[in-house]
Amino acid sequence: MCGRYAASRKPEDLVEVFDVEQWEPKETLAPDWNVAPTKEVYAILERPLKDADDPRPVRQLRTLKWGLVPSWAKNPEGAARMINARSETVHEKPSFRRPFASRRCILPADGYYEWVTGVDERQLEEAGKKKRPRKQPYFVTPADGSVFAMAGLYEFWRDRTLPDEHPRAWWVTCTVLTTEAEQGPLGVAPADGPGSLADIHPRMPLMLTPDRWDDWLDPSRTDLEQLKSLLEPPPEGLMRAYAVPTAVSNVRNNGPELLAELAAPEESTLF
16 A cells, blocks of 8 residues: 655656656755645646636646545545555546546655564455554655656546635646555665565556656557556565654654665564
């Protein structure tokens, strides 16, 4: 899954990396080393510009709220529960199938956090018998230092309690797609800790390699089978993981010190 991530890159850098054509500096977000659900996040998407004569899709850097609110929802109260969408079923779920067809985006990050627990407790969690306790946090990031491009979906929701001219009459929200965690060796594994992403958690965000960015963002691509082919996990061995301070477990903590690499886990974990 993806319940917390880091996003500290400057918007100017994201504009260059993703060949963005349109970005409003007034939407600049501060660097965030502890991105949590319902926060505003950067997203790369393609759609025609509002009130523009040219109908062609334009690649934009936008700020969206993390936690998807379906267009048909009566209220936004369930947004925090829709921070992730399973790639295996995204094409059939009522909340996600329409945005999957035409409102896909990329959520750029430095990497994501995941918490490791003991093997026995993890088996209970996977069987749905126990909520997994958070223990030692690990940060998972591309081994080469590149942007972690998470596959995402976005959606529009109209707040009918507000007039059309109200600045919050429309919500634009997003979700992160997830897939089964890689079982092969990490590109860079910690000396004392997990050897694969599957050792950390059974799910992981779906990372899009650069060769898939254009096809994923193209809203004219609506063929279901072609879109499903874009959901294939990336090649193994592209990621590294390392233990970070347990301070990240508190969403009120935020700063580059949360990404400090620990020589050894702060809490005992089992592998």
